[in-house]
Amino acid sequence: MIYLDYQATTPLAPEALDAMLPWLRDQHANPHSAHAAGRKAKAVVEVARDQVAALLPPGGTLAFTSGATEALNWAIKGLGGPVVTLASEHAAVLDTVAALRSGGQEVTVLPVGGDGLVDLDQARGAIMPGTKLVAAMLVNNEIGVIQPIAALAEIAHTAGALLLCDAVQGYGRVDIPAACDLVAVSGHKIYGPKGIGALWVRGGIMLAPLLHGGGQEAFGRSGTLSPALCAGFGTAAALMATRGAEDAAHVERLWTLATQRLGPDWQINGSRDQRYRGNLNVRRDGLDVARLMSRLRDVAFSAGSACASGSGRASHVLRAIGLGEAQARSSLRIGFGRYTSEAELTDAIDRIMLAADAQRIAA
Structure with a gap:
């Protein structure tokens, strides 16, 4: 299997697995218990908290969650x-704000341009005094476009609002602007384990809990933390810090290889320049991506967000940038990163192109 679906999830780093294994195999204490074994587990959690927070702005508090979906729900519903x-x-953002709207709260959803970027003048017109929260993704999960988060934060603050940054795809890869007020991140998008994420909250911001119970975690978040998951997340974050330049250079080489090999028949969806290079979303008019995926079962790539797979709907992101239904359905996402070899990517691209050509001939 050639794995090219890094936006859906990344492979688990061996170092993260090694950090987790003792807490899965030998250690079983509750990190919220007061005895010695519990305190030892708690210490592991706190080391991980510092490791994850090291890639986030200073002056805030990090609360572990079950993932970024919980973190985003918590931030939006809590405020x-x-x-x-x-x-x-x-x-996780659009459905949560829809829930607020159904409860009678005011929600504004701004369009994006054909490049996937928000128009800042439109944002200034919509983010007015009385707005409580602006929620925006740093790196788009489907097309890799990098939003002007710092500028949005400035607009939000001028209006007296807070800025929530969904940094899931950008964390450890793209600098997170210091002006953010809340930041959601996820373990399994940075070579860590699934089932854990975090919400960072700037000092002085009060956030109502989403989950009620024991109130064990920061801001009263309830639920027993897993030292194993925390250790894996923390180790993965530390690797993102130490390997950042190396990973970025590798991704840049892979991007150049892929775009040159695909050639002019394939069009890039979203901004070519203002994007994270490990996300290549392309289309070829007339291509049936569903058939392509069925033919290339040993190459893992995506026709859209894994979170919406099986819905039968074309990507809302591709529709948002102005693509028609047929264009959206002729688009595919190739995601690569730390463990993708140039040989694997070359082989996969060649096979994708060959299968696409066969479709065209058959038509």
Whole structure:
């Protein structure tokens, strides 16, 4: 299997697995217990907290969650509306603000341009005094476009609003602007384990809990933390810090290889320049991506967000940048990163092109 679906999830780093194994095999204490074994588990959690927070702005508090979906839900529901967000956001944001709207709260969803970027003048017109929260994704999960988060934060602060940054795809890869007020991140997008994420909250911001119970975690978040998951997440974050330049250079080489090999028949969806290079979303008019995926079962790539797979709907992100239904359905996402070899990517690209050519001949 050639794995090219890094936006859906990344492979688990061996170092992260090694950090987790003792807490899965030998250690079983509850990190919220007061005895010695519990304190030892708690110490592991706190080391991981510092490792994850090291890649986030200073002056805030990090709360572990079950993932970024919980973190985003918590931030949005914990603060409430009025909320302004973007049409290209992840479903964890769009469905949550839709829930607020159904409860009578004010929600504004801004369009994005053909390049996937928000128009800052439109944002200034929508983010007015009285707006409580602006929610925007740093790096889009489907097309890799990098939003002007610092500029959005400035607009939000001028209006007296807070800025929530969904940094899931950008964390450790793209600098997170210091002006953010809340940041959601996820373990399994940075070569860590699934089932853990975090919400960073700037000092002085009060956030109502989403989950009630024991109130064990920061801001009263309830639920027993897993030392194993925390250790894996923390180790993965530390690797992102130490390997950042190396990973970025590798991704740049892979991007150049892929785009040159695909050639002019394939069009890049979204901004070519203002994007994370490990996300290559391309289309070839007339291509049936569903058939392509069925033919290339040993190459893992995506026709859209894994979170919406099986819905039968074309990507809302591709529709948001102005693609028609047929164009959206002729688009595919190739995601690569630390463990992708140039040989694997070359082989996969060649096979994708060969299968696409066969479709064209058959038509």
